[in-house]
Amino acid sequence: MRVGTAQDLLKAGHGTAAIMRAEGWKSVNVLTRYLETAEHNVWRVTR
Numbered sequence: 001m002r003v004g005t006a007q008d009l010l011k012a013g014h015g016t017a018a019i020m021r022a023e024g025w026k027s028v029n030v031l032t033r034y035l036e037t038a039e040h041n042v043w044r045v046t047r
Contacts, residue, residue: 006034 002023009019020031 003034003037006031010035 006019006023009022014022016028016031019035020026020028023031023034025031
């Protein structure tokens with residue numbers, strides 16, 4: 001459930017700080033783990 005929520009927040013345009021607050025995460029490492037497979041991944045390089 002957390003993965004889906006985090007990805008939905010990302011797609012809705014929320015920033016990393018807002019997603020971390022909503023999920024209760026204190027580490028950006030946790031956030032990147034949950035969002036690394038997101039369709040709209042801000043860290044993924046597309047060409």
